[in-house]
Every structure is written in structure tokens, then in C-alpha cells.
Amino acid sequence: MPDLSLNIDSPQFIELIEKDASKAFELLFKLYYDKLFHLAKYYINHDSDAEELVQDVFLKLWERRYGVTHLNNSYLFTITKNACMDYLRHKKVVMQKSRLLYDKAMTDPMRFLHNETASKVLENELALKISESIAALPKKQREVFVKSRIDGKKNGEIAKEMNISKRTVDTHISLALKSMRLQLKDFLTLFL
Incomplete structure (x- = not known):
């Protein structure tokens, strides 16, 4: 069982990432998943979308695990917040395009x-x-x-x-x- 008292911005945690990335990742997930989920849910207000977004954040962390030189709470919260902002911007664009297409379809007298x-x-x-x-x-x-x-x-x-x-x-x-x-x-x- 991983040591949940280990601080992620400590040199020991960075060393753990270098030696056993999967163990470090598991520890990171257990320490931060709930916190990042609640942050994402605050912005997105939809459970399944917030879960998917946090999973994407952890996936990005996993993909970049070998280049990590320092890691802290602020970094995790910032990338989660940025992912939420990207999601909301994308959703807004999709909604605007959908509305434009709907309006166009409804004003086209030959639509039917x-x-x-x-x-x-x-x-x-x-x-x-x-x-x-x-x-x-x-x-x-x-x-x-x-x-x-x-x-x-x-x-x-x-x-x-x-x-x-x-x-x-x-x-x-x-x-x-x-x-x-x-x-x-x-x-x-x-x-x-």
C-alpha cells in the first residue's frame, strides 16, 4: 500500500516517479482524484463530464511522467481548471453552432x-x-x-x-x- 502521507512536491515523490511510475501514479490518483473531481464539478456541474475531464488530466500526467522535475498542488489544480475552461469554451462554441444551424433550418421555407x-x-x-x-x-x-x-x-x-x-x-x-x-x-x- 502506498504511503498516503508522502507530499507530492517532495524530492522523494519525484524519485518514486522515476523508479516506479505506476506506484507513484496510483498514489497521486488516490491523493488527488476526489479533490480534482470536486473542482471540475464546480466548473462543469455535471458528474460524468467532470469525471471524464479529471481522468483526462491524470492521463496527461501519465503521458508526461518521465519529464516531471517538480510537482505540486497548484500545478494539478491549475491544469484541472484549465481543462475545465477549455471544455466550457468548446461547449459554448458547439452550442452556438447548433443554435445557428437550428435557426437556419427553421427559417428555410423549403426545409420540409x-x-x-x-x-x-x-x-x-x-x-x-x-x-x-x-x-x-x-x-x-x-x-x-x-x-x-x-x-x-x-x-x-x-x-x-x-x-x-x-x-x-x-x-x-x-x-x-x-x-x-x-x-x-x-x-x-x-x-x-
Whole structure:
């Protein structure tokens, strides 16, 4: 069992690192893990992230074990604090990028057209809304509009068939389109 009373900034501890690095590392871990964990948790406020960060600190210490000439409390706390600051800066950048991507996706009027299922839902909603707006037209306008736009008849044919002037057919179609544009304005803005 390692001597837990050994001070890490003493020459004996540095000598222990040189002679038996694994024993020194085990001692260092037992002496400082909890302290460094609490420091990291103070900054990060999330247990698993704080644990991972402290483990990274010990990993860096292990990787640099042969170049150690002096070691003290201040050094361990400073590298842990710096690791926390790096973590928080990285997290802030990630959050900002995520927010920008989210905002961009939500302001893209064509965002749902890239998804086949969403596109099909939109198509069905649009067809329903068009049917509703046609049904809401006055009877004569609706008849003229259906003959023109759905049946594909020319305005002159419609005029003869309904026994009205071509000018009246033009007016009914114009008014029907104006009414439908108002009712479909939410959908039309998606395609402009």
C-alpha cells in the first residue's frame, strides 16, 4: 500500500516517479482524484463530464511522467481548471453552432420539401386547402373557375355554355383567383 502521507512536491515523490511510475501514479490518483473531481464539478456541474475531464488530466500526467522535475498542488489544480475552461469554451462554441444551424433550418421555407414524407404531407394539405377555397367561392364563380382551371375549357367555351359574356367569365376567374390567393397565402409564401 502506498504511503498516503508522502507530499507530492517532495524530492522523494519525484524519485518514486522515476523508479516506479505506476506506484507513484496510483498514489497521486488516490491523493488527488476526489479533490480534482470536486473542482471540475464546480466548473462543469455535471458528474460524468467532470469525471471524464479529471481522468483526462491524470492521463496527461501519465503521458508526461518521465519529464516531471517538480510537482505540486497548484500545478494539478491549475491544469484541472484549465481543462475545465477549455471544455466550457468548446461547449459554448458547439452550442452556438447548433443554435445557428437550428435557426437556419427553421427559417428555410423549403426545409420540409427536402423530406419526402413531409413533402407528401404538405402536398395533401395544399390539395385540401385548394378544395376548401374552391368550395368557399360563390356558386357562379366556382362553376366558372372549375370549368376553366379543372376541366380545362377556354373562356369563350365557358361563356357559350353558361350563356354569359366572355368578359363576365374573365371577371369570375379573376375574382376567384384573388379570393383563393388570400385563402392560400400561407402556402403560397413557401413557394416564392
